[in-house]
Amino acid sequence: MDARSGAHWVAWANTHARNSRRIEDLEGSFRRDVETFITVLERAGARVEVSATRRSRKRAYLFHWSWKIANGKCRPADADPMAGVGIRWDHGDDVASRAAALEMTRGFGLAMPPRSVYAPALSSNHIAGRAIDMTIRWNGTVELPRKDGSTVAIAWTPNVNSNLPLHDVGASYGVRKLRSDAPHWSFNGR
Numbered sequence: 519m520d521a522r523s524g525a526h527w528v529a530w531a532n533t534h535a536r537n538s539r540r541i542e543d544l545e546g547s548f549r550r551d552v553e554t555f556i557t558v559l560e561r562a563g564a565r566v567e568v569s570a571t572r573r574s575r576k577r578a579y580l581f582h583w584s585w586k587i588a589n590g591k592c593r594p595a596d597a598d599p600m601a602g603v604g605i606r607w608d609h610g611d612d613v614a615s616r617a618a619a620l621e622m623t624r625g626f627g628l629a630m631p632p633r634s635v636y637a638p639a640l641s642s643n644h645i646a647g648r649a650i651d652m653t654i655r656w657n658g659t660v661e662l663p664r665k666d667g668s669t670v671a672i673a674w675t676p677n678v679n680s681n682l683p684l685h686d687v688g689a690s691y692g693v694r695k696l697r698s699d700a701p702h703w704s705f706n707g708r
């Protein structure tokens with residue numbers, strides 16, 4: 519296929535660089551911690567809906583550089599190469615290179631300025647398989663055991679970021695809440 523950047527790389531990524539929402543794709547020790555925490559939640563009567571686990575490193579690379587080039591944050595020739603991707607960002611013409619990168623940001627549905635003023639990150643706990651996005655719901659109050667066996671009664675609240683007792687139970691199993699990102703839990707809270 520054409521190595522030059524453009525919309526066909528979105529189709530390529532949707533086959534070769536997909537994100538996962540499978541718990542089995544998480545890194546080994548964090549995977550076991552997540553499985554334990556979710557089992558505890560479900561046994562207590564909560565419902566857990568997983569929306570994202572491991573993020574593809576290649577996909578993150580395509581997000582990052584297409585966003586930067588499309589927004590004029592770097593020259594097309596300045597984008598780093600990545601083994602196993604082989605995309606050519608520089609078409610030998612900055613206007614054409616930028617238009618091709620813009621096709622990709624649209625195809626990926628990336629948030630652009632002013633909605634987002636930061637390029638999508640090249641590294642994250644999702645890429646390392648050490649973060650999970652999930653929505654946890656229950657009716658009323660559940661009794662949840664911490665890892666040490668002590669239990670705590672926790673009322674459901676629509677704002678999970680403020681439900682500190684729930685964060686405390688998760689942390690006892692090694693699954694830590696990032697308080698600025700509603701569905702996000704990770705091995706270190708970032």
Ligand SMILES: [Zn+2]
Nearest residue numbers: 649650651702
């Ligand atoms: Zn996340």
